[in-house]
Amino acid sequence: MRARFLAILFFVPVLASCAAPPVVPVVSLADRACAARPTLIGVPTLELGDKNKMEITVDGGESCVQAANGSRSIYVAVALPLTSVNYVLSVRSTILGQTVFAPRMALLDGQGRTLREIPRSAFNFHGSDIYAAVRSHADERFLVVFSDPGTVGQAESQIHEGVQQNTVVVAAPGGSVAFTAFSGIDQTVGFNYAYNGRLTISADPFPGTN
Amino acid sequence: MAGCAGTPEIPYDHSASSQIKSIAIVTPYSNGPTIVLTSSVGQSFGLVGALIDASMTSDRNSKFTAMMQSQNFTADAYFVSCLTDSLKAEGYRVVIIPVPRPDDKFLVNYPGSDQKIDAYFDARTQFGYIAAGIGGSNPYRPAFYAHARLVKATDSSAVLMEDTVMYNPLGSPKNMITIAPNPTWHYVDMDAMTADPTGAMSGLKDAELKSAQALAALLK
Numbered sequence: 001m002r003a004r005f006l007a008i009l010f011f012v013p014v015l016a017s018c019a020a021p022p023v024v025p026v027v028s029l030a031d032r033a034c035a036a037r038p039t040l041i042g043v044p045t046l047e048l049g050d051k052n053k054m055e056i057t058v059d060g061g062e063s064c065v066q067a068a069n070g071s072r073s074i075y076v077a078v079a080l081p082l083t084s085v086n087y088v089l090s091v092r093s094t095i096l097g098q099t100v101f102a103p104r105m106a107l108l109d110g111q112g113r114t115l116r117e118i119p120r121s122a123f124n125f126h127g128s129d130i131y132a133a134v135r136s137h138a139d140e141r142f143l144v145v146f147s148d149p150g151t152v153g154q155a156e157s158q159i160h161e162g163v164q165q166n167t168v169v170v171a172a173p174g175g176s177v178a179f180t181a182f183s184g185i186d187q188t189v190g191f192n193y194a195y196n197g198r199l200t201i202s203a204d205p206f207p208g209t210n
Numbered sequence: 211m212a213g214c215a216g217t218p219e220i221p222y223d224h225s226a227s228s229q230i231k232s233i234a235i236v237t238p239y240s241n242g243p244t245i246v247l248t249s250s251v252g253q254s255f256g257l258v259g260a261l262i263d264a265s266m267t268s269d270r271n272s273k274f275t276a277m278m279q280s281q282n283f284t285a286d287a288y289f290v291s292c293l294t295d296s297l298k299a300e301g302y303r304v305v306i307i308p309v310p311r312p313d314d315k316f317l318v319n320y321p322g323s324d325q326k327i328d329a330y331f332d333a334r335t336q337f338g339y340i341a342a343g344i345g346g347s348n349p350y351r352p353a354f355y356a357h358a359r360l361v362k363a364t365d366s367s368a369v370l371m372e373d374t375v376m377y378n379p380l381g382s383p384k385n386m387i388t389i390a391p392n393p394t395w396h397y398v399d400m401d402a403m404t405a406d407p408t409g410a411m412s413g414l415k416d417a418e419l420k421s422a423q424a425l426a427a428l429l430k
Contacts, residue, residue: 088221116225124424125389127382135223158390159351161342162381163249182249184343186351188393207218 022097025194026060027153029072034064038075038144040112045079046143046203048087053202054078058101060196071149074195078143080107080136081203088207090133091145092126092200098190100130101197102151107134108142115140120148125158135206147195157190219385222360222371222429230370232303233360233429234327235293236320239311240286243278244338245270245350245400248380270400274338277407285337289356289418293331296426316359320366329370333358333425337414339403340378349396350403352413353378354421360429375424377417389420 046054062074081087093101103123107116115137123132162185169178245267278285294304305325309317320330334357339350359372374386382388395413397403403410 088219122427122430124387126386127379127384127388133219133221135221135226137225159378159393160390161248161340161348161351161378163342182343184249184341184345184348186342186348207220 023099023196025099025192026196027192027194029060029064029074029195032064032072034066034072036066037112038065038077039063040077040079040108040142040144043077043079043142046081046201048081048083048085048203048205050202050204053200056199056201058196058199060194065146067149073146073149075144075146076199076201077145078201080141080143086206087136087203088133088205089136089143090131090200090202090204091123091143092202093123093130094198094200095128095130095189095191096197098192099194099197100191101195101199102148102154102193103130103132103145103199104148105132105143105145107137107140108144109139110141112142120151129200136203143201145199145201148193151193152195154193155190156193157188159186160189161186217357217372217374217385219374220359220369220372224430227370230302230328230360230429232305232326232328233297233331234305234307234320234323234325234329234363235290235297235331235333236307236309236317237311238286238289238333238335238356239314240289240335240337241314243271243274243285244336244353245274246338246340246353247344248340249343249348271338273400273404274410277404277410281407281411283411283414285414285418286335288415289333289335289337289354289422292419292422293333293426296422297331297429300426300429302429318366320361320363327363329360329363330366331358331360337418339397339410339414340380342380346398349398350400351378351391351396352410352417353391354414354417356421356425358425371428373425373428375421377421387424389417389424392416392420 056076064072064074066072091105093103104120105118106114109115118132123130163182166181168181169176297304307321309321314334316332336355338353340353341350342348354377357374360370362368376386377389378391379388
């Protein structure tokens with residue numbers, strides 16, 4: 001009897017971008033009135049630990065700042081954990097379909113003075129995220145994640161590879177036989193840097209080493 | 211090549227490590243080329259399939275080793291060269307210290323030097339090509355993996371930075387820097403790759419250079 005395929009029972013996508021909902025990139029703040037400095041009053045406080053990470057959807061309508069050169073940036077501000085524990089502060093911007101928030105960040109003291117700036121170039125890809133992390137400094141009280149005006153509007157494409165797994169049931173004498181079949185994925189994924197997207201901010205206790 | 215998740219990343223704190231001026235690169239661990247066909251028919255057929263796959267992987271690795279030899283190319287030395295240049299570009303003085311690497315682990319003790327060294331750069335690497343599957347739509351593309359750390363010369367338990375870079379990752383791995391492959395270099399099968407040894411080495415060189423630059427940039 002010639003075997004034949006009866007069904008493909010399930011499909012496991014391995015590329016996160018496959019499952020992301022489409023989000024239209026926001027690439028202009030032309031109609032927005034922006035302040036000179038970010039507002040830090042009343043911002044939420046980030047708590048220590050992975051379970052307290054903040055997942056923030058940025059739709060492009062958030063408050064914005066305008067630099068002296070006229071460039072504008074959306075921003076999200078949080079107060080840093082009140083703790084004596086050393087921690088790693090990380091910011092992750094996730095690609096949503098064809099849109100990704102273009103991040104840079106600054107760390108400010110309690111008076112709102114900028115102590116450290118982490119440029120867009122310090123962010124690296126981590127799979128389908130753009131990611132940067134820094135060690136905590138005791139004198140820093142606020143994190144502000146800005147959109148990077150030099151990057152917004154740019155498009156990028158990447159080759160993503162992966163493997164998918166299918167369970168295949170084949171008719172056989174006296175019943176059926178199931179086996180797992182693997183196949184490759186090799187595709188080009190395009191996305192746009194934008195003022196909107198999704199951010200995940202986390203403060204995790206420093207790993208065992210110093 | 212490499213798992214789905216790296217170990218927790220330890221970011222470098224430049225402002226707290228401003229005394230780090232000279233870095234010694236110890237010989238990275240490497241175990242020769244790995245030419246991976248990620249999803250093959252053999253995977254679906256248990257132990258027998260796995261044995262056949264292992265045999266075919268070994269054959270591909272041997273062919274790639276022969277290609278490297280024909281091109282007089284040493285991937286490990288090229289990575290050290292790229293890393294040296296990249297660290298120098300970040301303003302560090304760099305010395306290279308050859309050490310034996312018997313296994314795929316970071317060194318426990320570092321060798322010391324008659325030159326002044328502030329920190330040791332230790333890396334475990336893997337290189338080769340990866341195809342996600344069979345057929346022209348799943349070509350072999352260059353791949354490079356490096357799990358690296360920087361430790362204080364005066365106290366090797368003090369890890370100043372630790373991270374993993376994967377050029378041409380599969381899927382969306384966690385806790386590691388990923389670099390998408392350059393589309394310039396791709397081969398539909400091993401025959402096509404072996405027919406272009408110069409190009410195949412160029413693709414690998416690009417992967418090593420991009421990975422070294424990414425690691426050095428962590429020490430800004």
